Amino acid sequence: MLDWRWDFTWEILPRLLAATGNTLLAAGLGYAIAVVLGLVLALAQRTPLTVLTVAVREMVEFIRSTPLVLQIFFVFYVGPQFGIRLSPWTAGMIAIGLHYAAYLSEVYRGGLESVPKGQWEAARSLNLSTGRTYFRVILPQALPPSLAGMGNYLVGIFKDTPMLSVIGVAELMHTANAIGSQTYRFLEPFTLVGIIFLLISLPTAAAIRLFEGWVRRKLGMG
């Protein structure tokens, strides 16, 4: 039944490792987009403009309630219909970045809401501008409670990158699929992909927990 071929394993491993680089790049880029865009989405929900607040809130809900793989297809295929051609990488980064921005905006929102109102009042009494208050007073305090959620979604985005294979981004899953359909051997490539994911995601999750504890201690938050 089970015939694991080591020669085949060594043969495909370099290809898979090269693809792992692409996977990490996709996760890193997507996360960078999500971290920044998520903050914008979170802050947009705190403006006095009710229309904007409600619109952003609904959009975040919509993105969070629908499948990422469908969003990836949507971004990739809808552009050409209107004459905009996006490369798989561009479309993938937009879709995954936006998807995780929606999740991260919820994390930030929780963090922002955890900052006591008295901090705003203190900043107001010192006559700080709104921008300065955010960047010097509120965000530094909102960050530590957000770290756990941010860490979870870093691992989350990494584990969701295989979905980019559906539009042809040459990451791990796409490469393993290609190897499988060329050689008709699925055991080694798919198992190796699983192992590579485990080897990266488990230590990363552990490192994030350590980092989170370190930040908390550093900021004297026990």
Add this chain to the structure above:
Amino acid sequence: MDISDISDFPLALERDTAPMVSFRKVTKSYGSLVVLDALDLDVAEGEMVTIIGPSGSGKTTVLRMLMTLETINGGVIYVDGEPLTHMERDGRLVRANDRHLRKIRSKIGMCFQHFNLFPHMTALENCMEGPVHVLGLSKRQARERSEELLAMVGMADKRDQHPSRLSGGQQQRVAIARALAMRPKVMLFDEVTSALDPEVIGEVTNVIRELVGKHNLTMLMVTHQMGFAKDISDRICFFYGGRIEEQGTPEELFGNPQKERTRQFLSAVKEAT
């Protein structure tokens, strides 16, 4: 002395003369912190013993060990003549297994400071839970027994209410009925009035008062209500630093304390109230 050496402890106590509860050289420590230091304490059948003392003196630990909520580090506890913390194997005492613990534990009931009623069950269901699912009584028998006990603690009209709808005093009375429904020989009351508002303390102490002398129930109580303890106890034990500093009848202990630490504690308590 090796506190874990129990080789010369009896395998069982003489049934007719044995106290209902007997702590023999019982030691409890957390790391280097000794909570109870070679405690010897006997409680006779039907006796009401109250434990008083400053916080951290180990008084609650005594009840929790008897309920097997805490393990002990040395000595043996006997209940109704049989070892509780240990059991006999090949003619010597070894640490009790779960089966033995369950057998002896059935003789003991406990009421807690924070009631610990099951929030997802009504007052009646709380009382019926043990009789049906532990003792194996039929629902009808368990219901009869529970309703009787709820009536005794004055909670018959609230029997279909969930704990969240009951006041602290009412919850504690249901908790007493729940413990009694298991027909224990020994009842433990662990600061049962400490979490209550002052105006409802009386309704709980009155229930306990009624139990004294009834059913030949043996009772051990930890409390801060000195007046109550004085009224109903056969004996008061003053705990200090993990041992019994002084014990005697309420008259002796409150009227004429022998030890300096007892006097200090009692006068401090008096000042506070």
Add this chain to the structure above:
Amino acid sequence: MSYFEFLSQYGDRIVSGTLVTMALTVLASLLAVAIALAAGLMRMAPNRAVRGIATVYIEIFRGTSLLVQLYWIFFVLPLFGITLEKFTAGFVAVGMNLGAYGAELVRGAILSVPKGQWEAALALNMSPAKRMRRVILPQAVLIMLPSWGNLLIELLKGTALVALISVTDLMFQVKQINGTTFLSAEAFGTALVIYYVLARFMVTPFMRWLERFMMRKMGRV
């Protein structure tokens, strides 16, 4: 082609895909709940081997991607002599994946039941199994239900991946429609809206109802 024409022409396929998606969601949910309970309880077992098995299961399924697991179950398991039909492979993969996440919810909820409840159950001399089943679990369920609401939405979204092994769910149908018509906005847009409606107007209200039902049953209204 107007959107109305699009719907009248492809509506049937979209509806049938939606029904398949709903069936997958229900089956995968049942499996996820069962696995979560088993793995969550095993995680807390006194026996180290039992705990180890649960931990390995949870770490593997949480540490890799659902898509990887799906492909593995569909393409690799047959090599071990276990061949699942694609619909079954689909909901099994989704259920096993989300069940691993659910196991952590179960464990967390059990640990957050107040210590006094364990002690009271022990004082009534209940056996460990009875303590868990009659006293702790009912309270843990109430604690974890809100988190299960979010998890089931993740599960619904996860079912979209089974289209990649050709299960004819909603995702699969609109992908096919897109492939023949190139009406991407209509096809994928419609599917997005349907997933949103399923999540917000079926899964969420159902979980809210379940929460209220359980609260009423436990006298917490």
